[in-house]
Amino acid sequence: MNTDQFLVKSELKRIDKASFTWQTPSNIALVKYWGKNNPQIPKNASISFTLNNCHTITTVDFAHKQSSELDLESEKVVTFNLFFEGKQKDEFKPKIAEFFKRVQEYCPYIFEYEMTINSTNSFPHSSGIASSASGLSAIAMCLMSLEKELSAELSTEFINKKASFLARLGSGSASRSIEGPLVVWGKHPEIEGSSDLFGVQFPHKVHSVFENYQDVILLVDKGEKQVSSTVGHKLMINHPFAENRFKQANENLGTMSKILQEGTMADFINLVESEALTLHAMMMTSNPYFILMKPNTLEIINKIWEYRQENNSAICFTLDAGANVHVLFPENEKEDVVQFIENQLSKYCQKNHYICDTVGFGAKKL
Ligand code: DP6
Numbered sequence: 001m002n003t004d005q006f007l008v009k010s011e012l013k014r015i016d017k018a019s020f021t022w023q024t025p026s027n028i029a030l031v032k033y034w035g036k037n038n039p040q041i042p043k044n045a046s047i048s049f050t051l052n053n054c055h056t057i058t059t060v061d062f063a064h065k066q067s068s069e070l071d072l073e074s075e076k077v078v079t080f081n082l083f084f085e086g087k088q089k090d091e092f093k094p095k096i097a098e099f100f101k102r103v104q105e106y107c108p109y110i111f112e113y114e115m116t117i118n119s120t121n122s123f124p125h126s127s128g129i130a131s132s133a134s135g136l137s138a139i140a141m142c143l144m145s146l147e148k149e150l151s152a153e154l155s156t157e158f159i160n161k162k163a164s165f166l167a168r169l170g171s172g173s174a175s176r177s178i179e180g181p182l183v184v185w186g187k188h189p190e191i192e193g194s195s196d197l198f199g200v201q202f203p204h205k206v207h208s209v210f211e212n213y214q215d216v217i218l219l220v221d222k223g224e225k226q227v228s229s230t231v232g233h234k235l236m237i238n239h240p241f242a243e244n245r246f247k248q249a250n251e252n253l254g255t256m257s258k259i260l261q262e263g264t265m266a267d268f269i270n271l272v273e274s275e276a277l278t279l280h281a282m283m284m285t286s287n288p289y290f291i292l293m294k295p296n297t298l299e300i301i302n303k304i305w306e307y308r309q310e311n312n313s314a315i316c317f318t319l320d321a322g323a324n325v326h327v328l329f330p331e332n333e334k335e336d337v338v339q340f341i342e343n344q345l346s347k348y349c350q351k352n353h354y355i356c357d358t359v360g361f362g363a364k365k366l
Contacts, residue, residue, distance in 0.1 A: 002197075003106075003165075003197065006106045006162050006165050006166075007105070007106060008106070008107070008108055008109070008147070008151065010151050010152055012109055012150040012151055013149070013150050013151070014064065015062075015064065015146075015149055015150060016063070016064045017061075017062065017063055017064070018061075018062045018145075018146055018149055019059060019060070019061045019062070020059065020060055020141075020142045020145035020146065020365070021057065021058065021059040021142075021365070021366040022057070022058055022138045022141035022142055022145070022363055022364070022365055022366065023055050023056070023057045023138070023363070023364045023366055024055060024056055024058075024134050024137040024138040024141060024177050024178065024362070024363040024364075025050050025051045025052060025054060025055045025133075025134055025137075025177055025180070025360050025362065025363075026051045026054040026055065026056075026123075026129060026130070026131070026133050026134045026177065027048040027049060027050050027051055027133055027173060027176045027177050027180075027183065028048055028049050028051060028215055028318060028320070028326050028328075029046050029047065029048040029173065029176075029275075029318070029320075030047050030048060030049065030256060030271070030272050030275065030318065031044075031045070031046050031047045031249055031252045031253045031256055031271075031275055032046055032249065032275050032276075032278075032279045033046035033172050033173060033185065033186070034232070034233065034236060034245070034249075034279055034282055034321075035233055035236030035237075035239075035242060035245070035246060036172060036233050036236075039102065039169065040102075040168050040169050040172055041196045042172055042185065042186040042196060043236065043242070043246045044186060044245075044246040044247075044249035044250050044253075045184060045185065045186030045187060045188035045191070045194060045249070045250055045253045046173075046176070046184070046185055046186055046249070046253070047182060047183065047184045047185075047202065047253055047256055047257075048173070048176045048182070048183055049180075049181060049182060049213060049215065049328075049359045050176070050177065050179065050180030050181055050182070050183060050359060050360050050361065050362055051215060051357045051358075051359065051360050052357055052358050052359065052360030052361075053122060053123075053355065053356070053357040053358070053360075054121075054122060054123045054129060054134065054217070054355065054357055055121070055122050055134050055360075056119055056120070056121050056122075056131060056134035056135045056137075056138045057119070057120050057122075057138070057366065058117060058118065058119045058120075058135070058138035058139055058142060059117075059118045059119075059142070060115055060116070060117050060118075060139065060142035060143070060146075061115070061116040061118075062113040062114075062115055062146055063113060063114045063116075064112060064113055064114075065079070065112055065113065065114055076104075076111040077111070078097070078100040078101070078104065078110055078111060078115075079113075079114045079115065080093075080096065080097075080100070080114070080115040080116070080117060081114075081115070081116045081117065082096060082117045082119075083116070083117065083118045083119070084119050084120070084125075085119075085120050085121075085125070086118075086120075095132075095170075096117070096139070098170075099136060099139070099169065099170035102169040102170065103140075103143070103166045103169055103170075106162070106165070106166065107143050107147065107166070109146065109147065109150055110143070113146075117139065117142075119135060119138065121134065121135075123355060124222070129217065129219075129320075129324070129355075130173070130229070130320065132170070132171035132173070132174060132229070133167075133171060133173045133174040133176070133177045134174075134177055135174075136167050136170035136171045136174040137163065137164075137167040137174045137175075137177035137178055137363060138363075139167075139170070140163040140164070140166040140167040140170070140174070140178070141163050141178070141363050141365070143163075143166060144159045144162055144163045144166070145365070147159075147162075160178050160179060160363075161198050162198075163178050163363070164176075164178045164179075164185075164198035164199045165197050165198040168185070168197065168198060168199070171229070172185070172229075172233075173185075175198055175199040176199040177199075177362070177363070178199065178362055178363050179199065179200075179201045179361070179362040179363070180201075180359065180360050180361040180362040181202075181206075181210075181213075181359040181360065181361060182201070182202035182206065182210075182260065182359075183199040183200065183201060183202065184199065184200055184201075184202055184253070185198070185199040185200075186253075188250060188253055188254070189254075190253070190254045190257055191203060191253070191257065202257075202260065204257065204260070204261050205261060206260050206261065207260065207261060207262060207263030208263070209263040209265065209314075209330050210260060210263070210330075210359075211331065211359075212331040212358055212359060213328065213329075213330060213331065213358065213359045214327075214328065214329050214330070214331060214333075214334055214337070214356070214357070214358050214359075215326050215327065215328055215357045215358065215359070216326075216327040216337070216338065216341055216354055216355070216356050216357070217324055217325075217326050217327075217354060217355045217357060218300060218324060218325040218326075218327060218341070218345055218346075218348065218349050218354045219324055219349050219350055219351075219353045219354060219355070220294055220296045220297050220300070220323040220324050220325060220348060220349055220350065221294055221322065221323035221324065221350065222350050222353075226290060226292060226322075227283065227290050227292065227321060229321060232283070232321050235282070235283065235286035235287075235288075236282065236286070239282065239285070239286050240285070241282065241285060245278065245282060248278070249275075252271060252274075252275060255267070255271060256268075256271055259271065265314045265330075268314075268316070269308075269314065269316040272316050272317075272318050272328065273316050273317060273318070275318065276317065276318040276319040277319075279319065279321065280292060280293060280319060283321070292319075292321060292322055292323055293319070293323055294323040296323070296348035296349075297319070297323045297324075297325055299348050300317070300325045300345055300348050301317055301325070303344055303345060304316070304317050304325075304327065304345075307340055307344075311336070313329065313333055313336075313337070314329060314330050314333065315327060315328070315329045315333065315337055316328050316329070327341065327345070331358075338356065341354060
């Protein structure tokens, strides 16, 4: 695999101070990534809708270290401070320190700066919505903004590709949070340009029914995740169904590619729901085993099925590695479905809380 393309080869300028702010979104997978090899190489290709309203805004201030400080360091160290929602958050530092360790080979300039990271999420931290995809993609974009200032002209295409590559090293799904509205990550024979190293925009023309597709996130359980993704992916090692699952996911991605181009809604609904339930089936059949759905998750799924049948609707659901439910539907059903959610589903959410989102277009520089 050609990771050399991401090494810094040109001479870098010296800049004393710089500051960049990026807004990057969360995403929701239609075909799921579950299982990986080192270093952050997915066992199968995945595809997601980029979201719009669920995002992270991150500013990174870079201040060049004094020459004396740099000379003194016998070993190179990455120096950073981290603030989340205005407060210093040392408990988040190990994950970011690990991220910097993984990217330092590709971003050697980080040793030369003291970095101050200020981050906020548009969604509540304790909502059960994973913030690693939006959080790490935002830092990756800030690093690429610095790299652009330091080196000769870099193309937007390269910046996005390398940002996705860096974000992936922090969290796999973060590689799918740089662009939108549909991103594939993982090498797949039917997706031209696809790679295990970074996400690429879905290369085909998508049927108009998927324009402005809606995602309402029902917050069934806002607690800390019962299974972290690091633990979760490891469950696929020696899992009795792993090889079949990876094969199935790649086949599903091929099928999904056709569905997205043709707009065959019944097939879309079937595949998206089957992927969600398969992800949870993998967790139920691993050892140790987990049930991440809550009783209210099942209540909601049954209500969605009833509503779909009674109203001839294209509503469907998907799930992350948790109890929350993502309700997906076309824009022309928005008024009716939001009414249905408010009247019949919000009671299954903690404090009746749900978030209305729509498909988005990726990272924005602020
Ligand atoms: C169930 O990207 O959070 O959301 O690479 O360990 O950070 P790490 O895992 P992560 O896993 C996401 C799993 C998923 C499915 C998906 O988004 O494809």
